[in-house]
Amino acid sequence: MANMSLNKVAMPEQDPNIRNKNFEEVALGYGIEQAIEEATRCLQCKHKPCVGGCPVNVPIPEFIKQVAEGNLEEAYQIITSENSLPAICGRVCPQESQCEGVCVRGIKGEAVGIGRLERFVADYHIQNVETVVPEIQKNGIKVAVVGAGPAGLSCAGDLAKRGYDVTIFEALHDLGGVLIYGIPEFRLPKKLVATEVDNIAKMGVTINKNVVVGRSITIEELFEEDYKAVFVGSGAGLPKFLGIEGENLNGVYSANEFLTRVNLMKAYNQDQSPTPIRVGDNVAVVGGGNVAMDAARTALRLGAKEVSIVYRRSEDELPARREEVHHAKEEGVVFRLLNNPIKVIGNEAGWVTGMECVKMELGEPDASGRRSPIEMPNSNYILDVNTVIMAIGQSPNPLIRQTTPGLDVR
Amino acid sequence: MYKILKKEALNQTVELIEVEAPFVAKKCEPGQFIILRVNEVGERVPLTIADYDREKGSVTIIYQVVGYSTKLLSEMKVGDFINDFVGPLGQPANLKKHNRVLGIGGGVGAAPLYPQLRKLKEMGTQVDVVLGGRSAEYVILGKEFEDICDNVYYATNDGSLGITGFVTDVLNSQLEKGVEYDEVIAIGPLIMMKAVVNITKPINLPTAVSLNPIMIDGTGMCGGCRVTVGGKTRFACVDGPDFDGFEVDFDECMRRQGMYKEEEKDHACRIGL
Numbered sequence: 001m002a003n004m005s006l007n008k009v010a011m012p013e014q015d016p017n018i019r020n021k022n023f024e025e026v027a028l029g030y031g032i033e034q035a036i037e038e039a040t041r042c043l044q045c046k047h048k049p050c051v052g053g054c055p056v057n058v059p060i061p062e063f064i065k066q067v068a069e070g071n072l073e074e075a076y077q078i079i080t081s082e083n084s085l086p087a088i089c090g091r092v093c094p095q096e097s098q099c100e101g102v103c104v105r106g107i108k109g110e111a112v113g114i115g116r117l118e119r120f121v122a123d124y125h126i127q128n129v130e131t132v133v134p135e136i137q138k139n140g141i142k143v144a145v146v147g148a149g150p151a152g153l154s155c156a157g158d159l160a161k162r163g164y165d166v167t168i169f170e171a172l173h174d175l176g177g178v179l180i181y182g183i184p185e186f187r188l189p190k191k192l193v194a195t196e197v198d199n200i201a202k203m204g205v206t207i208n209k210n211v212v213v214g215r216s217i218t219i220e221e222l223f224e225e226d227y228k229a230v231f232v233g234s235g236a237g238l239p240k241f242l243g244i245e246g247e248n249l250n251g252v253y254s255a256n257e258f259l260t261r262v263n264l265m266k267a268y269n270q271d272q273s274p275t276p277i278r279v280g281d282n283v284a285v286v287g288g289g290n291v292a293m294d295a296a297r298t299a300l301r302l303g304a305k306e307v308s309i310v311y312r313r314s315e316d317e318l319p320a321r322r323e324e325v326h327h328a329k330e331e332g333v334v335f336r337l338l339n340n341p342i343k344v345i346g347n348e349a350g351w352v353t354g355m356e357c358v359k360m361e362l363g364e365p366d367a368s369g370r371r372s373p374i375e376m377p378n379s380n381y382i383l384d385v386n387t388v389i390m391a392i393g394q395s396p397n398p399l400i401r402q403t404t405p406g407l408d409v410r
Numbered sequence: 411m412y413k414i415l416k417k418e419a420l421n422q423t424v425e426l427i428e429v430e431a432p433f434v435a436k437k438c439e440p441g442q443f444i445i446l447r448v449n450e451v452g453e454r455v456p457l458t459i460a461d462y463d464r465e466k467g468s469v470t471i472i473y474q475v476v477g478y479s480t481k482l483l484s485e486m487k488v489g490d491f492i493n494d495f496v497g498p499l500g501q502p503a504n505l506k507k508h509n510r511v512l513g514i515g516g517g518v519g520a521a522p523l524y525p526q527l528r529k530l531k532e533m534g535t536q537v538d539v540v541l542g543g544r545s546a547e548y549v550i551l552g553k554e555f556e557d558i559c560d561n562v563y564y565a566t567n568d569g570s571l572g573i574t575g576f577v578t579d580v581l582n583s584q585l586e587k588g589v590e591y592d593e594v595i596a597i598g599p600l601i602m603m604k605a606v607v608n609i610t611k612p613i614n615l616p617t618a619v620s621l622n623p624i625m626i627d628g629t630g631m632c633g634g635c636r637v638t639v640g641g642k643t644r645f646a647c648v649d650g651p652d653f654d655g656f657e658v659d660f661d662e663c664m665r666r667q668g669m670y671k672e673e674e675k676d677h678a679c680r681i682g683l
């Protein structure tokens with residue numbers, strides 16, 4: 001008989017007032033007993049809605065069954081039959097809108113903690129089991145993968161398992177894409193990313209860092225070098241700005257720049273990193289997604305006294321994972337919802353001194369059913385800030401499109 | 411890892427190294443740059459490509475020892491390895507065959523200017539150059555320019571080489587003499603490029619400048635290198651580094667360049683400069 005508790009087994013976390021001053025991981029993960037207890041909440045539904053909700057079709061009930069029985073390595077093997085990056089996905093996938101969003105237990109009470117269990121299984125494996133690479137029958141076919149983000153790494157791992165001769169080309173000096181430059185240490189320890197990358201390398205994938213495809217070598221040239229297929233996983237790395245006055249003042253960052261300095265270049269540890277970062281006492285982060293939450297929480301940890309999220313819609317529309325919003329609030333991030341920046345204000349020397357905002361209200365639903373925000377007349381005010389971080393989204397880097405004739409992009 | 415094949419001091423603070431980097435050497439063009447990290451915890455340092463040898467698979471860069479990372483680089487010897495070296499980055503300079511072009515190189519700016527002028531010369535353009543610096547020892551690559559240019563002029567603040575004054579004094583006197591240039595390519599400190607444009611813009615003499623704002627990734631991912639050109643925000647690492655000098659907001663560039671002055675001072679202290 002399944003465990004009918006309506007709530008997930010709680011996952012231990014660092015205290016909000018301690019963790020908002022350090023870069024250690026916030027969520028500490030289940031122990032064996034907690035994991036088994038949570039696993040017994042799974043009803044082992046025959047129609048497996050969770051698998052349909054998972055973008056890579058992990059056999060979820062099957063792995064959870066193994067956890068419930070204490071067979072953790074079996075559980076790991078089941079997960080990795082479909083997912084090369086379980087320690088990462090268990091931590092950062094938006095489960096509430098994927099597998100857990102369609103979990104039958106979620107109809108009344110909380111869904112099964114699928115992400116937490118996946119994380120537990122992967123961590124247990126990393127800590128206790130030496131990964132052995134199964135004998136792979138090579139087929140001798142060369143495939144190139146552009147970009148070592150989660151997409152490229154997964155693709156490389158899956159193809160290597162099937163015997164392809166895979167080479168990854170990555171522009172940066174480190175592997176992981178957003179996992180390494182964007183998502184902060186306190187949410188996804190970089191050591192884990194390195195371990196997952198190692199596991200992929202162990203399968204015989206060749207990794208070339210510091211190669212910008214489109215510049216160092218083009219896709220056409222890859223085909224000339226006898227690659228039979230090229231997978232482009234170059235991500236959506238081009239930061240957007242609002243296009244408002246004052247955005248190029250000193251002290252305005254894109255979230256990518258801010259997070260890259262802190263994560264990839266390790267500026268959070270100024271004793272060891274020569275890359276500088278500067279965060280003022282009062283910080284505004286514009287946007288409401290995961291990136292905005294990460295930037296806001298990072299700014300707090302770097303010593304900012306007040307950090308606000310400035311978002312033009314309301315709480316219900318915040319695109320971030322729910323857990324991140326919850327964590328950010330706990331840590332003391334101020335949410336200025338239904339507020340829209342219209343101008344960044346600076347001093348003579350070109351440094352930010354404030355941001356003019358206008359208050360918004362939600363109008364009638366538009367064609368897509370979303371209620372779009374409209375400005376409230378005469379509601380302008382100046383937010384007293386000296387750092388502004390723009391986290392309003394990214395678009396694909398145009399480099400490959402520009403340097404690959406005949407590439408059809410929609 | 412990228413091996414240092416050759417190293418040379420060009421003056422007290424400027425050094426040249428040739429690095430084995432086949433991916434870069436195969437494709438780079440004048441105007442493009444690389445980013446290197448000296449060691450596994452290093453900063454990403456953008457440096458313009460000063461020369462390249464496609465056969466040998468090597469790239470030459472010239473840098474001024476100004477702060478933490480260039481000091482580290484300066485401590486490396488021939489045969490040592492640089493941890494990371496990525497490129498070519500940025501757009502190749504838009505070089506066209508003209509009748510006559512004037513290059514203006516201030517300080518280390520002469521290094522990125524060199525491959526551009528050489529290419530113009532190869533295309534059959536008559537090429538003059540003005541090299542400037544505080545004093546004779548700050549003027550680099552004089553001999554190399556003399557080999558490829560039709561006329562080489564020098565300007566130093568103390569008069570130890572060429573005229574006493576600025577590169578813009580030479581520019582003015584050339585223009586007064588009635589020398590007709592189709593284009594000016596000015597590479598050097600922002601203040602120098604701004605001064606050049608202040609002369610060339612009123613007479614509508616096209617002027618290309620090369621910007622080197624603060625960069626991190628150099629692939630268009632962070633926006634830290636943004637500059638305003640023609641009223642629009644551009645990313646110097648992917649849209650540049652060369653831009654139409656008439657359109658560049660130099661004052662904004664100068665403000666942004668100074669963003670980490672204090673932190674850099676800190677670094678200097680730490681390495682005991």
Ligand SMILES: Cc1cc2nc3c(=O)[nH]c(=O)nc-3n(C[C@H](O)[C@H](O)[C@H](O)COP(=O)(O)OP(=O)(O)OC[C@H]3O[C@@H](n4cnc5c(N)ncnc54)[C@H](O)[C@@H]3O)c2cc1C
Nearest residue numbers: 092147149150151170171177178182212213234235290291
């Ligand atoms: C701060 C932040 C937090 C996020 N949090 C979450 C979260 O909690 N949950 C979630 O589901 N999603 C989250 N996302 C989104 C998620 O990270 C992305 O959907 C995911 O990283 C996309 O993976 P990717 O492999 O396609 O691209 P990326 O991770 O962007 O990787 C692309 C890689 O390709 C390289 N590259 C680019 N161009 C070239 C080229 N021309 N040649 C060679 N290499 C190239 C890049 O350097 C990079 O390493 C977050 C994003 C950010 C920025």
Ligand code: FES
Nearest residue numbers: 628630632633647
């Ligand atoms: S250096 Fe990051 S976008 Fe140009």
